[in-house]
Amino acid sequence: MARSLIAVLVGLLCIAARAPAQGKPSGGRLTLAAGAVLVAERDEHASPLRYDGAGPFVRVSFETRTEQRALVVRLGGAIGTLRSAMTGADDLPRQELTRGWIDVEYARRIVARGHRTRWLLGASLAERGTVLRHLTVPAGANIVGYALYSTAIGPLVAIEATGRRSRLGAQLAVPVLALIGRPYGGLYNELTLIPGGLRFHLATVDAFQAGDVTTAYAMELTRGAELLLSYQLVVERYRDDAPLSFASQAASLGLTIRLGADR
Amino acid sequence: MKHGPAGVAAVALLAVGCTGVFVGPDPKLDRLALFEQVWTDVDRYYSLFSMKGVAWDSLHDVYAPRAAQAASDSELGDVIGAMLLELHDIHVNLAAGPQFYRYSGYDARPAFFDPGVVARYVTDRHAAPNAHSAFGHAAPDIGYVWILHFEGSGFGADIDTALAQLADVRALIIDVRDNPGGQRSNLEAVASRFTDRGRTYAFTRVRDGPRHDDLSPPEPQVLSPDGPRRFTGPVAVLTNRKSVSTAEGFVLAMRALPGVSIVGDSTEGGAGNPVTRGRAGHGPGSIEAIPVRKPNPGPKAPRVGGRAKWPSHFGRDRCLCVCTGPRPEGFTQRCSPLLCPVIRRAAPPIGCTGLTNVSLCPPGTP
Numbered sequence: 244m245a246r247s248l249i250a251v252l253v254g255l256l257c258i259a260a261r262a263p264a265q266g267k268p269s270g271g272r273l274t275l276a277a278g279a280v281l282v283a284e285r286d287e288h289a290s291p292l293r294y295d296g297a298g299p300f301v302r303v304s305f306e307t308r309t310e311q312r313a314l315v316v317r318l319g320g321a322i323g324t325l326r327s328a329m330t331g332a333d334d335l336p337r338q339e340l341t342r343g344w345i346d347v348e349y350a351r352r353i354v355a356r357g358h359r360t361r362w363l364l365g366a367s368l369a370e371r372g373t374v375l376r377h378l379t380v381p382a383g384a385n386i387v388g389y390a391l392y393s394t395a396i397g398p399l400v401a402i403e404a405t406g407r408r409s410r411l412g413a414q415l416a417v418p419v420l421a422l423i424g425r426p427y428g429g430l431y432n433e434l435t436l437i438p439g440g441l442r443f444h445l446a447t448v449d450a451f452q453a454g455d456v457t458t459a460y461a462m463e464l465t466r467g468a469e470l471l472l473s474y475q476l477v478v479e480r481y482r483d484d485a486p487l488s489f490a491s492q493a494a495s496l497g498l499t500i501r502l503g504a505d506r
Numbered sequence: 507m508k509h510g511p512a513g514v515a516a517v518a519l520l521a522v523g524c525t526g527v528f529v530g531p532d533p534k535l536d537r538l539a540l541f542e543q544v545w546t547d548v549d550r551y552y553s554l555f556s557m558k559g560v561a562w563d564s565l566h567d568v569y570a571p572r573a574a575q576a577a578s579d580s581e582l583g584d585v586i587g588a589m590l591l592e593l594h595d596i597h598v599n600l601a602a603g604p605q606f607y608r609y610s611g612y613d614a615r616p617a618f619f620d621p622g623v624v625a626r627y628v629t630d631r632h633a634a635p636n637a638h639s640a641f642g643h644a645a646p647d648i649g650y651v652w653i654l655h656f657e658g659s660g661f662g663a664d665i666d667t668a669l670a671q672l673a674d675v676r677a678l679i680i681d682v683r684d685n686p687g688g689q690r691s692n693l694e695a696v697a698s699r700f701t702d703r704g705r706t707y708a709f710t711r712v713r714d715g716p717r718h719d720d721l722s723p724p725e726p727q728v729l730s731p732d733g734p735r736r737f738t739g740p741v742a743v744l745t746n747r748k749s750v751s752t753a754e755g756f757v758l759a760m761r762a763l764p765g766v767s768i769v770g771d772s773t774e775g776g777a778g779n780p781v782t783r784g785r786a787g788h789g790p791g792s793i794e795a796i797p798v799r800k801p802n803p804g805p806k807a808p809r810v811g812g813r814a815k816w817p818s819h820f821g822r823d824r825c826l827c828v829c830t831g832p833r834p835e836g837f838t839q840r841c842s843p844l845l846c847p848v849i850r851r852a853a854p855p856i857g858c859t860g861l862t863n864v865s866l867c868p869p870g871t872p
Contacts, residue, residue, distance in 0.1 A: 283525040291543060293529050328532055427714040428551055442714075478528045484716055485550065490528035 270503025271307045274471055278495025280321045282340055287485035288428060289377045289389040290327065294338045298323025300493055310352065313363060313401075317346040321493070325375070339376040342491075344369065346455075348416070350401055360404045367399040367416035369455065371479075373489065374430060388431045391487055392424035392441050393479070395453060408463040416455040421446045423481060446481070453479040461499060469499035537582045541573035544586050548598075553713040553721065553778060558593065562718070565592055579603065596750060596776035618746045618771055619683040624652065634667050636660030638692075641668035649675035653696065656688025656752040662695040662733060669699060669735045677740040680760070683770065687751025690727075697759035698732035700741060700766065705729050707762035708755065729759050738765065745770035 283295045300321035307314050325338040350365025375389045395418030403412040424441025459473035472495075479489040535543060545566050555562055569589040576582040579602070587600045587607025600607040625631070628650045631642035638661055644650040649672035651665070672678065697707070709724035743760045745753075745768060754773045760766045 281525045283529040285529050291547075292532050293526060295526055427720075428712060488529040490525050492525050 270501065271305055272469070272499050272501050274302075274304045274306075274469075274497045274499040276302045276304070276471060276473065276495040276497025278473075278493055280323060280491050280493040282321075282323050282325060282342075282489070282491045284325065284338075284340075284373075284375070284487070284489040286375060286389050286391070286487045286489075287483075288425075288487070289338070289375060289387070290336070292327040292329060294325035294327045294375075296323045296325035296338075296340065298340065300342075300495070302495060302497070310361075312349070312351045313365075315346070315348045317344070317348075319344050319346075321491075336377065336379040339378065340373065341376070342371070342373045344371040346370075348399055348414075350399055350414075359406070360402065363399075363401040363403065363414075365399045365401075366396060367418070367455070368394070368396050369416070369418065369453075370394045377429075387429040390424070390426055390430040390441065391479075391481065391489070392443075393418075393421050393451065393453075393481075395421035395451065397453075410461045411459070412461075413458040414456070418451065418453045419448050421451045421453070423451060425481065425483070425487070450482045451480070452482075453477070467501045469501070471495075471497040471499050473497065537576050537579070538570070538574045541570060541582065541586060544600075545570075545589070548590070548593075549718075550716060551713055552593070552598070553711070554593075554595065555718040558595075560593060565589055580605065583607070594775075595778075596774055597778055615747050615771075617684065617748055619748070624650070624681070632671065634664035636664050639664050639668065641672060643672070643675065644679055647674070647676040649678045650681065651678065652681040653685055653753075653756075655686055656692040656756065658688070658692070661692040662698075665696045665699050666733050666735060669733075669737055673735075675739070677742070678737055679742050679744060681744040682749045682753045682756055683744050683746040684748045685750065685753035685756075686748070687753050687755075687776075690752055690755055693752050693756040693759060694729055695732070697729050697756060697763070699736050700738070700760065700763050701729050701731050702736065702738060703731065705762050707759040727755075727759075729762065741766045742769045743767070745773050747771050747774055750774040750776050 278300060279297060280300045281295075281297050283293060285291070285293045298321055300319060302317055302319035304315060304317040306316070320343045321340070322342075323340040325340055326334070327336065330337055347368040348365060350363035352361045353364045354362040370393070372392045373390065377387050377389060379386075397416060397418035397420065399414060399416040401412060401414035403410060422443055423446045424443045426441060430441075454477070456476045457473060458475075459471060461469045461471045463469050473493075475491075475493045475495075477489075477491045477493075479487075481487040533539075545562075549562055552562075554560075569585055572585045573582055576585055583600065583602030583605050587602065587605070590598050590600050590607060591609050591611075594609055594611055596609050598609065627644050628642040631640050631650075631652075633640050636658065638655065638658060639651055639653045641649065641651045649668075651668050651672075705728065706726045707729050708727040710727060711721040711724055714720055714722045741760065741763075743757060743766060745757055749757065749770075750773070754776070757768055757773055761768050
């Protein structure tokens with residue numbers, strides 16, 4: 244199954260890359276965004292309970308577009324504090340979340356309805372790392388860090404509608420193959436670094452199910468700058484003897500600077 | 507397009523309350539399912555089944571029927587607590603509502619520790635700056651350092667102060683009896699003042715798979731010299747059954763050093779790192795938390811004479827022998843009177859083959 248999925252992905256990438264660039268050559272757009280993220284997760288290595296919480300995040304992205312294709316690279320990081328139904332007045336137990344990600348997306352126009360709306364199909368490569376620092380007692384000796392690392396690849400479909408001075412887009416990415424790193428009993432604890440590292444292995448959709456839905460609205464402020472409002476939902480599930488579920492919703496406000504020919 | 511921002515905001519607002527939906531609610535378990543979850547957790551993560559010779563599957567067969575018959579959460583707590591006590595591990599506890607289940611098998615054994623004896627012989631006792639330890643003279647040329655615990659910070663400063671104040675002594679007694687442990691960095695801060703070079707004093711192994719013998723390769727724990735002053739004279743480390751956890755790591759570190767003797771009863775046998783597990787309950791008073799022993803370790807003693815030796819203080823049927831190594835110079839010719847009451851009162855604990863070298867104290871020494 245993994246081989247056929249790889250073949251499909253390679254095919255998608257080839258189709259996306261095959262056509263020569265059409266339309267005007269593009270410069271780039273650099274966006275700095277910040278916002279809040281809501282997180283819910285259950286990592287059964289850490290606890291059978293669900294932990295929920297919120298925190299801030301920042302994201303830097305660079306994108307280059309023509310009428311035919313789009314390439315986007317995003318780097319982001321979030322922190323947050325998560326609590327369970329068991330968390331007491333002393334704020335224990337709780338989890339301190341640190342999450343970082345790099346997304347690379349490439350998509351090519353497949354359908355154009357008029358010249359203001361277009362559908363794109365492509366592939367997404369998402370590298371994500373999450374560390375949950377699990378605090379249970381005040382003394383600190385029991386603090387354990389649990390982790391999930393994934394590099395996932397899969398198809399992406401997007402729709403964009405362009406107005407005179409604005410752009411509205413939505414996209415869905417669904418990984419079908421992932422390299423997963425997940426330590427068995429945690430990545431570290433306060434007393435001892437746990438050897439063995441992340442223990443990488445490949446996972447198909449049988450074991451790793453994920454989805455990434457993003458909507459964004461960009462409004463031109465000046466000729467060289469845009470205001471970007473975006474929302475992103477990420478869901479990840481890793482099936483294991485001790486399964487892991489993760490969901491986040493992020494809303495952000497960003498400033499986009501147009502570079503080069505995109506101005 | 508003019509409704510674009512409103513659309514994005516609406517999607518975000520609609521979804522705000524739904525994050526948890528994608529993860530699902532906490533499981534609602536009946537009592538037997540709760541028992542199974544606890545049993546499975548320990549089965550997955552506890553690291554010392556093989557070393558302790560515990561047949562965990564058999565314990566399931568014994569306790570599951572009792573859990574099925576439990577008529578209340580309190581009764582279920584009694585069943586699970588009793589099952590966990592079979593591990594004979596002070597780091598395996600169960601908090602079930604107001605009830606707390608903890609292995610206390612060693613509590614009834616003699617502590618061989620009377621602070622009154624210390625007070626009688628160490629008349630110039632001072633507290634170290636951070637109050638983690640106290641020090642004084644057990645004899646004009648024998649210093650005494652009592653380390654109360656290994657929690658907090660400032661242990662390096664404390665031992666430096668003690669060594670500076672005891673600069674006139676020829677030999678040193680370090681007392682970790684009744685020491686409940688703390689953080690590993692603190693034991694290393696103290697022990698580093700007694701080594702002249704880097705020394706491997708223990709190995710840790712981590713439970714890293716579902717089988718009981720899935721353990722990571724041994725990871726060396728290295729002690730390096732530190733501090734402005736190092737004591738290289740004879741040292742006796744006093745232990746008892748209530749030297750626990752990090753205090754046992756300290757004993758491991760000190761026994762790797764030349765000129766150090768371990769004197770006293772076997773330590774508790776709880777040197778692994780604990781980890782706490784939350785537990786889904788199903789009603790008021792239900793089981794809330796179960797700390798299980800860290801998927802971590804068992805320190806392994808450094809190789810001695812080319813032969814790997816497990817620390818003798820690990821596990822209920824092993825114990826740390828008293829003075830089984832070379833006779834501690836400095837105490838053979840003139841024994842510290844502080845040691846004698848300890849050793850005279852010590853009786854071989856069950857299964858212990860130690861306490862053989864009690865010739866430290868000349869006959870008739872008070």
